[in-house]
Amino acid sequence: xxxxxxxxxxxxxxxxxxxxxxxxxxxxxxxxxxxxxxxxxxxxxxxxxxxxxxxxxxxxxxxxxxxxxxxxxxxxxxxxxxxxxxxxxxxxxxxxxxxxxxxxxxxxxxxxxxxxxxxxxxxxxxxxxxxxxxxxxxxxxxxxxxxxxxxxxxxxxxxxxxxxxxxxxxxxxxxxxxxxxxxxxxxxxxxxxxxxxxxxxxxxxxxxxxxxxxxxxxxxxxxxxxxxxxxxxxxxxxxxxxxxxxxxxxxxxxxxx
Amino acid sequence: xxxxxxxxxxxxxxxxxxxxxxxxxxxxxxxxxxxxxxxxxxxxxxxxxxxxxxxxxxxxxxxxxxxxxxxxxxxxxxxxxxxxxxxxxxxxxxxxxxxxxxxxxxxxxxxxxxxxxxxxxxxxxxxxxxxxxxxxxxxxxxxxxxxxxxxxxxxxxxxxxxxxxxxxxxxxxxxxxxxxxxxxxxxxxxxxxxxxxxxxxxxxxxxxxxxxxxxxxxxxxxxxxxxxxxxxxxxxxxxxxxxxxxxxxxxxxxxxx
Numbered sequence: 001x002x003x004x005x006x007x008x009x010x011x012x013x014x015x016x017x018x019x020x021x022x023x024x025x026x027x028x029x030x031x032x033x034x035x036x037x038x039x040x041x042x043x044x045x046x047x048x049x050x051x052x053x054x055x056x057x058x059x060x061x062x063x064x065x066x067x068x069x070x071x072x073x074x075x076x077x078x079x080x081x082x083x084x085x086x087x088x089x090x091x092x093x094x095x096x097x098x099x100x101x102x103x104x105x106x107x108x109x110x111x112x113x114x115x116x117x118x119x120x121x122x123x124x125x126x127x128x129x130x131x132x133x134x135x136x137x138x139x140x141x142x143x144x145x146x147x148x149x150x151x152x153x154x155x156x157x158x159x160x161x162x163x164x165x166x167x168x169x170x171x172x173x174x175x176x177x178x179x180x181x182x183x184x185x186x187x188x189x190x191x192x193x194x195x196x197x198x199x200x201x202x203x204x205x206x207x208x209x210x211x212x213x214x215x216x217x218x219x220x221x222x223x224x225x226x227x228x229x230x231x232x233x234x235x236x237x238x239x240x241x242x243x244x245x246x247x248x249x250x251x252x253x254x255x256x257x
Numbered sequence: 258x259x260x261x262x263x264x265x266x267x268x269x270x271x272x273x274x275x276x277x278x279x280x281x282x283x284x285x286x287x288x289x290x291x292x293x294x295x296x297x298x299x300x301x302x303x304x305x306x307x308x309x310x311x312x313x314x315x316x317x318x319x320x321x322x323x324x325x326x327x328x329x330x331x332x333x334x335x336x337x338x339x340x341x342x343x344x345x346x347x348x349x350x351x352x353x354x355x356x357x358x359x360x361x362x363x364x365x366x367x368x369x370x371x372x373x374x375x376x377x378x379x380x381x382x383x384x385x386x387x388x389x390x391x392x393x394x395x396x397x398x399x400x401x402x403x404x405x406x407x408x409x410x411x412x413x414x415x416x417x418x419x420x421x422x423x424x425x426x427x428x429x430x431x432x433x434x435x436x437x438x439x440x441x442x443x444x445x446x447x448x449x450x451x452x453x454x455x456x457x458x459x460x461x462x463x464x465x466x467x468x469x470x471x472x473x474x475x476x477x478x479x480x481x482x483x484x485x486x487x488x489x490x491x492x493x494x495x496x497x498x499x500x501x502x503x504x505x506x507x508x509x510x511x512x513x514x
Contacts, residue, residue, distance in 0.1 A: 043300035044362040045355075060452075062408070098302075099367050100429035101358065105301040108361030134419060151319070155493035160501070162391060162484060162494040164508045169429060171421060172357035195317075227419060236412035237419040244417070248506060251421045 016149070017094060019206060023213045032084055036105045042077065043108035049075055062116050069117035081113045085139065090216055091183070093173075094147040100169055110177055119181050130234050134175075134227035137182030143216065144178045145186035146170060147209070154192040166190060171251040175224055184221040223256045273406070274351060276463060280470045289341055293362045299334065300365035306332055319373050326374035338370045342396065347473055348440070350430075351404040357426060367434055376438050387491050391432075391484035394439030400473065401435045402443035403427060404466070411449040423447060428508040432481055441478040480513045 021031050034041075047053065050064040052073045068074045074082070085091065095106050114120065119139075123132030132138070148170070150157065157166040170188055178185045189212050191205045212219070225231045231243055244253040278288050291298075304310065307321040309330045325331045331339070342348065352363050371377065376396075380389030389395070405427070407414065414423040427445055435442045446469050448462050469476070482488045488500055501510040 037301075037303060043365060044294075044360065046294060062452075099364075099371060100433035101364065103301065104361045104365030104368050107356075107358065107364045108300060110356050111361050114356060153493065155495055158493075158495060159506065160495040160510060162489060162496075162511060163433060164428060164511070168425065168507050172426060176357035176420060195319075232419060236410065236415075238412055238415060239417040239419070249416065250425050250505075250507060250509075252507075253417060254419060254421070 016147070016209075020092065020094070020147070020209065020213060023210050027214065032088070034081060034084065034109075036109060039077075041105055041109060042112070043105045045108070045111045049078070049112060051075070066116040066121060069115045074115060078112050078115065081109070082115075082118055085113070085142075088142060090143040090145075092145060092147055095149075097148055097150040097152075100163065102173070114177070114181070125235070127234060129228040130237060132182075133180050135179060135182065135224060136226070136228060137180065140182035142183055143186055143221070144183040145216075146173065146188040147191075148188055149191045149194050151193060151195060154190075157190075157192070168251050174222060175251070175254060179222070179224045185224065186216065186219045186221055225254055225256060273404070273466075277349065277351070277404070277466065277470060280467050284471065289345070291338060291341065291366075293366060296334075298362055298366060299369070300362045302365070302368045306335070306369060308332070323373040323378060326372045331372060335369050335372065338366070339372075339375055342370070342399075345399060347400040347402075349402060349404055352406075354405055354407040354409075357420065359430070371434070371438070382492070384491060386485040387494060389439075390437050392436060392439065392481060393483070393485065394437065397439035399440055400443055400478070401440040402473075402476075403430065403445040404448075405445055406448045406451050408450060408452060411447075414447075414449075425508050431479060432508070432511060436479075436481045442481065443473065443476045443478055482511055482513060 017033060017035070021033060024031050042048075045061055047059050050059065050068055050073075052068065052071070053059065053064055072079075093106070095102050101107070119137070120133065121131070122138060123129065123136070125131055152163065155161050156163045157169065159165050163169065166188070174185045174188070189209060191209070194202065194205060197205065225239075227237065228234075232239055239253050247253050247256070274290060274292070278290060281288050299305075302318055304316050307316065307325055307330075309325065309328070310316065310321055329336075350363070352359050358364070376394070377390065378388070379395060380386065380393070382388050409420065412418050413420045414426065416422050420426065423445070431442045431445070446466060448466070451459065451462060454462065482496075484494065485491075489496055496510050504510050504513070
């Protein structure tokens with residue numbers, strides 16, 4: 001099995017990444033790492049992403065992205081990341097939670113690497129299916145999960161915590177980005193207040209993470225519903241009225257136990 | 258009354274921004290605009306944000322941010338944006354929804370402008386209050402709201418839509434960033450599938466937006482709960498057990514009708 005990590009690193013989480021790489025290699029996996037900061041990853045989508053675009057043409061990101069993907073004219077940095085995604089069996093996204101989400105540089109990784117024709121706009125759109133997405137997609141057969149550090153307390157992200165439940169905060173990534181492109185999504189690994197942890201706590205989190213990395217193949221994925229599997233009206237993509245009664249409301253409607 | 262807009266612009270939404278500026282100025286408001294792309298806004302937080310940091314010191318973003326804020330050594334671009342925030346009575350954040358969230362450049366605006374000592378880490382932390390945040394904060398007395406364009410269908414973002422309810426998707430911004438720093442948050446203005454709209458639809462959206470800009474002072478803010486007002490346990494910041502029965506679960510617990 002091969003692994004790849006897409007990692008946030010501001011000099012902060014490198015230690016965590018090194019630990020994961022060491023653990024995965026000790027298990028005999030091959031690992032590729034993308035340290036976004038060390039790579040000087042370009043965060044924002046802009047005109048420089050589409051050098052083939054004539055200077056007097058208005059930039060329409062989706063169209064430019066589709067054209068560049070289809071004609072193999074994406075920039076080299078984006079192509080390399082797409083190749084890594086296709087190469088890996090499992091992708092781990094490790095980042096610190098900043099302002100309830102990913103650091104901009106990692107959001108920009110998705111904005112740029114998830115090009116039209118690679119990550120979306122695939123398959124047929126008709127009365128019975130709405131593209132190859134949500135469970136289906138180019139990344140099918142691969143696993144992914146998030147490893148997230150947060151400065152706040154675990155309780156703030158609990159069911160009744162003021163930040164909102166962590167599963168809901170990460171739903172747009174787990175479901176809207178990873179499940180969307182076909183990954184089997186494993187539950188996130190969370191580490192809270194690590195910057196204030198003493199050695200004992202830190203070592204126990206390290207042990208938990210190692211344990212998690214040893215059990216990837218047996219960890220149960222989040223049971224997201226198949227978009228084209230009959231659960232949704234097409235094309236409104238609303239969950240059929242008879243479904244989801246046991247799941248509450250909102251984001252939780254879109255997975256089953 | 259004065260207004261400021263923080264605007265995403267990849268050459269795409271400039272038209273929408275110009276429209277808003279024109280409408281607000283016609284009402285006699287003073288407007289400042291931050292076109293992030295045109296300004297070549299730096300998206301990611303990195304070492305260059307803290308030139309005072311000795312080269313051999315490890316970058317710890319929160320500490321470096323606190324130090325730079327307290328000693329007035331934030332970079333000029335960040336200082337200018339903070340000044341605009343303090344100057345404005347109302348701030349409008351306009352952006353296209355990319356992959357369930359803001360474009361990286363706008364996420365990076367928050368990562369950089371929301372410095373420690375400016376946007377967080379304010380006030381006392383003790384048994385009865387947990388900092389000046391959530392309804393309280395430096396930005397108190399100002400209003401803010403999001404103007405968001407989305408390529409997908411309105412139904413996909415409805416209560417049972419596959420993307421999740423739009424109110425939940427925007428909660429981390431509305432609550433975790435805007436309410437957090439003290440803004441009164443007005444409900445977002447959404448425009449769906451504008452890139453496929455014909456002239457008639459486009460004009461009706463323009464009219465709705467103009468109407469919205471004319472009624473800022475009378476639009477009812479989202480009723481987020483006060484963190485330090487007695488509704489939450491401190492310091493776990495979990496909603497007290499007797500509250501929220503009428504609100505469902507998750508994000509919706511944190512506002513009242």
